[in-house]
Amino acid sequence: MRQWVLSLPYRLRYLLAWDHALARAVLGVYVRVLLGFQRHRARRYAARDGRSGCVTVIQRFGCRLNLNIHFHTLLSDGVFFAEGKEGALGFRPLPPPTDDEVGVVLARIAARVHRLLKRRGLDPGDADLFQADPVVVESPALAGINSASIQERIALGPRAGARVWRVGDDPDAPWVLSTAPRHAHLAGFDLHANVAVPAADRLRLEQLCRYLLRPAVAQDRLRLLDDGRIMLTLKAAWADGTRQLVFEPLELLEKLAALTPRPWINLVLYHGVLAPHAGWRARVIASSAPPVETSVAASASADANDEPTTAPFSRHWAWADLMRRAFDIDVLACSSCGGRMRLIATVEDPDAIRAILATLALSDERADRAPPFVPSLNTSHTAASGA
Numbered sequence: 001m002r003q004w005v006l007s008l009p010y011r012l013r014y015l016l017a018w019d020h021a022l023a024r025a026v027l028g029v030y031v032r033v034l035l036g037f038q039r040h041r042a043r044r045y046a047a048r049d050g051r052s053g054c055v056t057v058i059q060r061f062g063c064r065l066n067l068n069i070h071f072h073t074l075l076s077d078g079v080f081f082a083e084g085k086e087g088a089l090g091f092r093p094l095p096p097p098t099d100d101e102v103g104v105v106l107a108r109i110a111a112r113v114h115r116l117l118k119r120r121g122l123d124p125g126d127a128d129l130f131q132a133d134p135v136v137v138e139s140p141a142l143a144g145i146n147s148a149s150i151q152e153r154i155a156l157g158p159r160a161g162a163r164v165w166r167v168g169d170d171p172d173a174p175w176v177l178s179t180a181p182r183h184a185h186l187a188g189f190d191l192h193a194n195v196a197v198p199a200a201d202r203l204r205l206e207q208l209c210r211y212l213l214r215p216a217v218a219q220d221r222l223r224l225l226d227d228g229r230i231m232l233t234l235k236a237a238w239a240d241g242t243r244q245l246v247f248e249p250l251e252l253l254e255k256l257a258a259l260t261p262r263p264w265i266n267l268v269l270y271h272g273v274l275a276p277h278a279g280w281r282a283r284v285i286a287s288s289a290p291p292v293e294t295s296v297a298a299s300a301s302a303d304a305n306d307e308p309t310t311a312p313f314s315r316h317w318a319w320a321d322l323m324r325r326a327f328d329i330d331v332l333a334c335s336s337c338g339g340r341m342r343l344i345a346t347v348e349d350p351d352a353i354r355a356i357l358a359t360l361a362l363s364d365e366r367a368d369r370a371p372p373f374v375p376s377l378n379t380s381h382t383a384a385s386g387a
Contacts, residue, residue: 001205002096002196003212004073006030006109009188015122016069017060017146017258020265022120027056027071029112031271034075037105038094042079047092050079053274053284058267060259061216063234064245067149067258072212077196080273080284089283096182097193103184106191113189149258157250213268216259 008016008026016023035052042050054075062068078093097105148155154162182194197204221233230252232245247255261267273280323329332341347353 001074001199001208002077002193003208004034004075005070005190005192006073007068007070007190012113012117012188013067013069014146017067018262020262022122023058023069024269025116025120026113027058027269029116030071030109031056031073033105033108033112034073035272037097037101038075038079041094042081042092045092045094047079047081050081050092051273051280052076052079053270053272053278055274056269056271057212058269059212060261060267065149065217065232065247065252065255065259067146074208074212080280089280096196099182099184102182102191102193103186106184106186106189109191110186110189145254145258149255154251154254156254157248159248159251216256 012026016026031054034054038052039050042048042052052075054073056071056073059070059072060067077096078091080089080091082088083090144155148161154160180192180194183192184190195208197208217232221235223231223233225231225246228249230247230249232247234243234245237243270276272278273284275281278284317325320330320332323331333339334341347356
């Protein structure tokens with residue numbers, strides 16, 4: 001699996017932050033170019049009907065807590081193809097893309113996105129577009145917050161229009177963009193494809209997925225200063241020496257408001273053979289499922305003439321396992337003894353649920369009260385009272 005990261009020009013980020021339908025359209029252009037690129041390369045290796053799949057996370061934030069709509073895509077470094085007439089699928093690995101190929105892919109993406117914007121009347125070079133801004137019409141305050149966040153400036157309060165405070169060696173030094181393998185930049189569009197995970201390394205793949213799904217900021221990187229301001233420590237120092245950003249409380253809330261997506265927006269999308277309605281999806285997922293061996297008891301009870309069977313593989317995780325993996329919370333660990341708890345039954349009857357909750361409430365009330373006073377006249381009386 002290879003990670004492709006597409007960054008967009010500032011003006012396009014602003015439009016996509018508000019118009020999710022346009023963001024999906026731009027994402028569609030980007031993904032079609034990637035899948036077509038893989039399909040074209042597969043023909044060189046005798047895979048005529050090769051199909052690839054990807055999953056994309058739409059990230060709305062940058063490392064500066066700025067509004068930055070960009071796409072992180074995990075694309076298989078190869079294609080699936082049909083083997084024979086029985087419906088089985090094979091997989092043809094492809095070599096990593098070259099630096100020139102990444103540049104060609106980015107040029108196609110930029111050209112097709114510009115054509116998409118022109119068809120929708122959103123030509124970035126059109127001056128009328130800035131005068132008839134749909135975001136300003138519907139929500140002027142959010143339009144100002146979004147615009148300032150993209151430019152790394154402040155929109156509200158006495159410092160409106162100023163840049164975010166930086167703590168470093170030389171905050172006024174120009175930003176220097178470093179070049180890297182499989183990295184291309186063109187007219188505000190930026191494409192990076194130099195991170196890949198081998199097929200068998202499930203641990204690194206999970207780490208990469210967690211990176212794609214990470215939140216905008218880690219809480220341990222925020223610190224409340226003595227003067228009431230909030231300091232954000234950057235993960236790595238910038239080229240100009242900046243190591244921390246400092247916000248007034250209102251400024252921090254302003255930045256977080258710009259990063260919050262609108263309701264009913266899906267930021268994780270699947271394409272190609274991994275799309276929800278793809279004809280090959282079930283077979284592609286089954287091809288990556290680990291084999292499950294038949295138990296000894298089941299094998300012993302089977303007839304000699306029967307074919308060996310395998311237990312069905314379930315793609316669904318238990319709720320307790322998901323809580324442990326996502327939030328590092330072990331809900332099956334007993335808080336009293338540290339032992340393991342197990343599911344005994346599921347209570348669904350409303351009357352039974354009310355009775356259980358009422359009993360728990362009574363036990364909590366009794367626990368809050370002071371224990372009854374027992375006069376210690378002699379040992380035998382105390383023992384009897386205790387009994």
